[in-house]
Amino acid sequence: MEAAEPAAAPVPALHLQQLAKRFGQKVAVDGLTLAVPQGSLFGLVGPNGAGKTTTLSMATGLLRPDHGAAAVLGRDVWRDPAAAKAIMGVLPDGVHLFDRLTGAELLRYTGLLRGMPETDVVARASDLLGALGLDGTGGTAVADYSAGMRKKIALACALIHAPSLLVLDEPFESVDPVSGEAIRAILRGFVASGGTVVLSSHVMELVESLCDRVAVVAEGRLLATGTLDEVRAGTSLQHRFVQLVGREALGTETLAWLRSASR
Amino acid sequence: MAALCIALRYRLLVGSLRESPWAVVALVLSVLGALSLLGSSALGAIAIRVLVPELGAHAAVLAGAALTVGLTAIAVLVGTSDPLAPERFSLLPVRVPQLRRGLLAASLLDPWGAVAVLAVVIGLIVWSTSAAALVAGALLLPVAVLTVLLVTRVVADLLARQLASRRARDVMALLLLVAIAGVAIGMQSLAAGVGELGDAAPVVADASRVVGWTPLGAVFDVPRAVAAGAWPEAAAKLAIALATVALCWWAWGRLLAERLTNPIVLRGGGRVREGRLLDRLLPATPAGAIAARSIRYRRRDVRHLMNVIAVLIVPAMIAGLQLVAEEVPRGPVALVLPLLTAIIAASMLQIDVAYDSSAFAWHLLAGVRGVDDRAGRLLGTSVVFVPALAITAVLACWAAGRWDALPASLAVGVGTYGLVGGALLWLGAHLPGEAPPPGSNPLGRGSSGGVQPLAGVALSLPVLGIAGAPFLLPAVAALWIPWLGWVALAAALLIGALASWLGIRFGGAALDRRGPEVLAQVSKAH
Numbered sequence: 001m002e003a004a005e006p007a008a009a010p011v012p013a014l015h016l017q018q019l020a021k022r023f024g025q026k027v028a029v030d031g032l033t034l035a036v037p038q039g040s041l042f043g044l045v046g047p048n049g050a051g052k053t054t055t056l057s058m059a060t061g062l063l064r065p066d067h068g069a070a071a072v073l074g075r076d077v078w079r080d081p082a083a084a085k086a087i088m089g090v091l092p093d094g095v096h097l098f099d100r101l102t103g104a105e106l107l108r109y110t111g112l113l114r115g116m117p118e119t120d121v122v123a124r125a126s127d128l129l130g131a132l133g134l135d136g137t138g139g140t141a142v143a144d145y146s147a148g149m150r151k152k153i154a155l156a157c158a159l160i161h162a163p164s165l166l167v168l169d170e171p172f173e174s175v176d177p178v179s180g181e182a183i184r185a186i187l188r189g190f191v192a193s194g195g196t197v198v199l200s201s202h203v204m205e206l207v208e209s210l211c212d213r214v215a216v217v218a219e220g221r222l223l224a225t226g227t228l229d230e231v232r233a234g235t236s237l238q239h240r241f242v243q244l245v246g247r248e249a250l251g252t253e254t255l256a257w258l259r260s261a262s263r
Numbered sequence: 264m265a266a267l268c269i270a271l272r273y274r275l276l277v278g279s280l281r282e283s284p285w286a287v288v289a290l291v292l293s294v295l296g297a298l299s300l301l302g303s304s305a306l307g308a309i310a311i312r313v314l315v316p317e318l319g320a321h322a323a324v325l326a327g328a329a330l331t332v333g334l335t336a337i338a339v340l341v342g343t344s345d346p347l348a349p350e351r352f353s354l355l356p357v358r359v360p361q362l363r364r365g366l367l368a369a370s371l372l373d374p375w376g377a378v379a380v381l382a383v384v385i386g387l388i389v390w391s392t393s394a395a396a397l398v399a400g401a402l403l404l405p406v407a408v409l410t411v412l413l414v415t416r417v418v419a420d421l422l423a424r425q426l427a428s429r430r431a432r433d434v435m436a437l438l439l440l441v442a443i444a445g446v447a448i449g450m451q452s453l454a455a456g457v458g459e460l461g462d463a464a465p466v467v468a469d470a471s472r473v474v475g476w477t478p479l480g481a482v483f484d485v486p487r488a489v490a491a492g493a494w495p496e497a498a499a500k501l502a503i504a505l506a507t508v509a510l511c512w513w514a515w516g517r518l519l520a521e522r523l524t525n526p527i528v529l530r531g532g533g534r535v536r537e538g539r540l541l542d543r544l545l546p547a548t549p550a551g552a553i554a555a556r557s558i559r560y561r562r563r564d565v566r567h568l569m570n571v572i573a574v575l576i577v578p579a580m581i582a583g584l585q586l587v588a589e590e591v592p593r594g595p596v597a598l599v600l601p602l603l604t605a606i607i608a609a610s611m612l613q614i615d616v617a618y619d620s621s622a623f624a625w626h627l628l629a630g631v632r633g634v635d636d637r638a639g640r641l642l643g644t645s646v647v648f649v650p651a652l653a654i655t656a657v658l659a660c661w662a663a664g665r666w667d668a669l670p671a672s673l674a675v676g677v678g679t680y681g682l683v684g685g686a687l688l689w690l691g692a693h694l695p696g697e698a699p700p701p702g703s704n705p706l707g708r709g710s711s712g713g714v715q716p717l718a719g720v721a722l723s724l725p726v727l728g729i730a731g732a733p734f735l736l737p738a739v740a741a742l743w744i745p746w747l748g749w750v751a752l753a754a755a756l757l758i759g760a761l762a763s764w765l766g767i768r769f770g771g772a773a774l775d776r777r778g779p780e781v782l783a784q785v786s787k788a789h
Contacts, residue, residue: 062628085627096622114630
């Protein structure tokens with residue numbers, strides 16, 4: 001496990017230190033430490049309920065951690081939220097949008113909330129709508145978008161202020177293959193120009209094809225992190241993931257009734 | 264199936280109570296409300312039984328029909344948030360007859376079903392004038408309960424598909440406003456007519472003779488016919504009652520079958536007009552953007568539209584009262600009505616974040632400063648409600664026949680709104696309340712959302728009494744010394760502005776500190 005960068009290295013784009021959160025009796029995140037180097041396309045993978053969304057919520061200022069710290073390019077998310085939030089773009093998962101606005105209105109709203117000048121907001125909003133294939137949706141409230149379109153407009157909201165770090169929770173969920181390719185191209189271009197992306201997913205093939213670094217979390221703990229090749233250690237990410245998370249393959253006796261001719 | 268449905272209904276209730284202590288408070292309040300409603304009905308029935316026993320059977324017919332209509336109206340309005348909506352069973356291999364029995368059993372134990380059963384039992388009081396009527400009434404209890412419940416279900420389910428569109432829900436909301444104004448007029452007329460109860464008796468009897476032949480009233484008129492020995496009439500009415508139940512039972516089955524295979528989906532808005540005017544009028548700053556969004560939401564989000572209507576109900580009722588005005592001095596009306604409207608309007612500020620639900624996360628992610636959030640919400644809400652307050656003041660003075668009280672009336676409205684609004688801007692960062700989730704029925708969770716705002720109003724009343732004295736006292740005095748109204752207005756503008764500024768300042772600071780906690784509270788209601 002590789003927890004911290006050497007002292008000479010530049011400050012990490014996202015640095016989580018001993019983050020912990022418990023809900024009642026359930027420990028959601030258990031002392032998670034993680035450093036995401038600048039310029040990486042970082043995949044956070046884990047089974048359902050591993051604490052990915054909880055971790056990202058604490059890293060982006062949506063959920064106050066019980067313990068630990070999160071910093072974006074050296075700016076502490078909880079001590080100096082304004083500085084950290086200004087350089088971070090976030091696509092949260094399972095969060096409503098202001099969905100009675102149209103796509104263009106929502107982008108304008110998000111840009112103005114960030115204190116951007118109006119002319120920039122309007123110009124960038126139409127660029128983003130075009131790039132994500134959402135032009136021609138004027139007059140349609142976001143509430144009437146499909147799930148994939150909603151994901152795309154939320155991504156546009158995360159991008160509008162040209163952040164240095166992008167934190168994306170399940171960005172490809174319910175997005176069609178064509179839009180998915182457009183989003184990948186946007187993310188690759190963003191990283192190539194010096195930005196950093198952290199995305200969570202439980203589709204291993206997607207992470208394998210897109211990310212250069214990964215971290216595997218389960219039950220709120222970090223199981224492995226490093227470059228893609230370090231983590232998958234000569235096998236496929238899927239195989240390594242199952243090994244790490246430690247689920248046995250289903251025996252022949254499991255769900256026997258489903259296989260029998262009882263139907 | 265019946266046992267399963269009842270158990271499910273009960274578990275859903277327990278689950279919602281576990282989720283939040285406020286839900287327990289809301290449940291207690293609604294039980295108390297229902298008990299007081301039933302209690303006063305029982306007292307009314309006893310009074311009629313003692314004072315005008317010959318009128319009792321007629322009143323029972325009208326009351327029974329009114330009960331059915333009232334419960335139907337409630338079921339239509341809250342229908343889309345029914346926890347046992349037939350759609351939820353559409354993936355299960357249930358047949359309609361099973362489901363119909365199960366849902367009927369569950370609706371008997373539903374709060375409204377329980378009210379129906381108890382209300383029908385109260386009817387026995389007025390039939391106790393004759394043994395025959397009492398026995399007939401007791402025997403017909405199941406038929407009466409079935410009539411009330413089945414008519415309610417069938418009408419609500421018939422309309423549910425039409426009401427799934429946003430436009431239809433908007434229209435329903437407006438109808439509700441008109442209906443409430445109408446009820447206010449009706450109450451006023453009734454209050455005026457209490458003195459002439461003797462004159463009312465023939466009207467009640469005539470009305471009940473007509474209603475007694477309708478499907479809604481027939482079952483409630485059988486005991487009277489039996490007691491009078493009018494056997495053919497009793498038999499005919501019994502036939503109507505039984506036919507009504509049978510027809511509804513069959514129709515409900517058809518409707519359930521339809522909904523199991525073709526579920527009703529709440530439809531969104533259709534096309535939205537992207538007006539640029541608002542964006543030009545309001546500054547392109549975080550606070551300006553929040554205000555513009557707030558104003559757009561008043562029109563586009565039916566939950567906010569319902570709140571605007573709730574605020575407008577008071578002036579609508581005044582208009583209704585004025586139409587049946589009598590020669591009574593109503594000077595205080597000119598001050599009390601703007602006060603009420605202002606408090607209701609101000610309480611919207613406390614729960615405004617709750618209506619954003621988890622979308623409030625975008626404010627946190629964008630790093631919006633608390634003061635911008637508070638100022639934007641106050642500005643957006645005021646653009647809608649301050650004109651409403653002005654209209655209320657004008658209507659109140661018109662109703663009171665006291666145009667000289669207009670400055671005082673405006674002072675009470677605007678000053679109270681600014682003062683209580685400022686206090687609630689601060690309180691809203693601590694107790695943001697609950698709201699129906701976006702896209703759901705605006706009346707669905709209204710009752711549990713109503714508790715924290717009630718606490719907010721209760722807490723802000725002492726503030727109003729103390730800090731509001733400089734404009735409230737001259738406003739009251741202005742009823743006798745009119746020029747004091749202008750003093751009140753000046754004081755109200757000053758104090759209202761100051762309190763709003765303090766609310767923005769301290770509410771904003773509280774929101775900066777507590778943002779993630781507020782988000783957790785308002786996004787619980789998924």
